[in-house]
Amino acid sequence: MADYDFDLFVIGGGSGGVRAARMAAQTGATVALAEESRLGGTCVIRGCVPKKLMVFASKGAAAVADARKFGWDAQCGAFDWQQFHPKLMAELERLEGVYRKLLDGSGVKIFDSRATIVDPHTVKLANNQTVSAKHILVAVGGHPVRPPLENAELGLVSNDLFLMEELPKSVLIVGGGYIACEFACILRNFGVDVTMYARGAQILKGFDDEARGLLSESMRQCGVDIHMGTSIQEMCGAADAPSGPRPTGSDATMGGPVGERESLSHNDKSITDPKAAGPVWTKATTGVEKVFDHVIFATGRAPSTDGLGLKEAGVTLERSGAIAVDEYSQTNVPSIYAIGDVTDRVPLTPVAIREGMAFVETVFKGNPTPVDHDLIASAVFTQPELGSVGLTEDDAARNGPIEVYSTSFRPMNQAFIDGTARVLMKLIVCVDTRRVLGCHIVAPDAGELIQMIGVAIKMGATKEDFDRTCAVHPTISEELMTMREPSRRT
Known part of the structure; x- marks a missing residue:
């Protein structure tokens, strides 16, 4: 049996790569990880986390305006980016440190360097140092174009x-x-x-x-x-x-x-x-x-595969540049795997993390675990937010007869202050099985709501299950339990 420097070498220090490296190390495997930029990757450094902090900050003016209408003597000046931005940068630096500490604590060797693939078991760092590994996991993500x-x-x-x-x-x-x-x-x-x-x-x-x-x-x-x-x-x-x-x-x-x-x-x-x-x-x-x-x-975004040496190592790429993988995240080169946005699957941080966990189960725990990409809830952090899980109305209608339960209204807090903001609650139901095929919400904190609805739909909940569930009153989400008659059937 060949001797390698590491059992696993991970290229990319984003959420998926870090999770896979840590979990593999916990099995007793020797693990290294290379990140050319900052640990945390797109989500933590230049994506989900800073964006969500900006979302929080951007709600201030509307909150003050609503407070005045409710009776508060509140004033709101201009937003001070110069006050907010240094705090944002400091928080990202703190989170990067957390990721580094987690890897160090797990015994993962960190290379702060770009890494490219030389052959199925060899990786070259930016200083021309080469490192061998039994398995290579590519988790470099994507970039905006x-x-x-x-x-x-x-x-x-x-x-x-x-x-x-x-x-x-x-x-x-x-x-x-x-x-x-x-x-x-x-x-x-x-x-x-x-x-x-x-x-x-x-x-x-x-x-x-x-x-x-x-x-x-x-x-x-x-x-x-x-x-x-x-x-x-x-x-x-x-x-x-x-x-x-x-x-x-x-x-x-x-x-x-x-x-x-x-x-x-x-x-x-x-x-x-x-x-x-x-x-x-x-x-x-x-x-x-x-x-x-x-x-x-x-x-749009593109997978960051340029110059990684994948083609030279014999790895098959899709036309988009994404790495082609099977249900176990394995490429056509048996020792090379790929997870996250560098593959042409579902470009979401929790999905990359799940793929990393499934990879470790498969390769290091001897428990072949395919990744389940079905019924993944997602949210768009606009104002109001949009939460979605399952099929859209059009997609569901193409698969067979459906009932649509939908309502749009001004929520209580908006009606009281004569606001114009409206919310939407929508369920897509299969006529034959009565299963809820999709749920779509436009409302404040829709991302929080859709996470819980996602559990029910993943479990196969029917419309009658929703009907039997006692509503929490007064809430926006109670409408999902009280819509008795379909808006339309197709």
């Missing part, structure tokens, strides 16, 4: 928004997915003038039509200027505009600079060109010309 547009490098991507030293006065967000919608709500509630261009007929492709329709209406009511069926045709620095710089809507303003990282990594894809921080002139496909402090591309 810009469209193939001239001067697209002048636009920011999601990574850059956490590095801004100042808030801009105006932004154009290109894209209609969950990242675009979340940042549109965050920045608008911070007081930024937000415009959205999306190519489709509606935002949030892939989510339930009724839910995304209500959310689009809510975003417009909050002041997000949404333009569907629209994209950028041309863009350049405002100083180079064909007819000279144009004002943004009130003034021609300078956007806040984007801070540079100590070291730019392969995964970070952050803006380092100073000219990218200035105003950008754009021409839309509709012919509208306008200058924005920043253009933000939320036009």
Whole structure:
């Protein structure tokens, strides 16, 4: 039997890679992990965690406005990014330290370095040191991409928004997915003038039509200027505009600079060109010309497989660049596995963690464990939030006859202060089996609600199970228990 330096070498220190490394080490295996940027990966450093902290911060103005209507003598000034941003950076640094401590405590050898694959059992570090391993796990995640547009490098991507030293006065967000919608709500509630261009007929492709329709209406009511069926045709620095710089809507303003990282990594894809921080002139496909402090591309993400040596090692890649794996996360090269966003499965942090746990069960505990990707609940942290689990109405209808139970209303707190915000509660039910096939919620804290509903649906709950459950009153969620008659049948 060949001798190796490690039983497992993990490339990538995000949530999935760290979990797999720790759990493998707990079995007694010798484990190493290489991360070229910062431990914690996309979710902790440049994704879910900082974004959610920004969501929390962005709710302040609305909370104060509602408090006044309830009778509080409350005042709300402008949002102070200079106060918030250092705290955000400090929290990410703290969390990175937590991840490092967890790995150290588990006995995992950490290499703060980029690592590439030489062959099925060999990894090369940035200093040209080579390390051998019985198993290699690739967990490098993905990165945001810009469209193939001239001067697209002048636009920011999601990574850059956490590095801004100042808030801009105006932004154009290109894209209609969950990242675009979340940042549109965050920045608008911070007081930024937000415009959205999306190519489709509606935002949030892939989510339930009724839910995304209500959310689009809510975003417009909050002041997000949404333009569907629209994209950028041309863009350049405002100083180079064909007819000279144009004002943004009130003034021609300078956007806040984007801070540079100590070291730019392969995964970070952050803006380092100073000219990218200035105003950008754009021409839309509709012919509208306008200058924005920043253009933000939320036009998709790609797996970070370039230059990893995967093809040279014989690993099969999908057309998208994602690593092809089987149900056990194994590639066509038996010693090489892959989990998380670097594969073409479900790009969510909890899924990557589950895949890492299943990998350890399979490889190090002798318990072959396929990953269950069915009925995964998800949330879009807009304001209000959108929670979803299971099939959309359209997808369910294609599989057979269904009943739709749906209600939209002003919740008690909004009705009392004469607010306009509405919520949506929706269940999709199979006529034949009575099982609830999908649930879609648009409401404050919908992410918290959908987590619990996800348990019931995963267990195979029927509509009658919901009906037999006594409601908690008065709550928004009680509507899921009290809808007796279907809105429609298809």
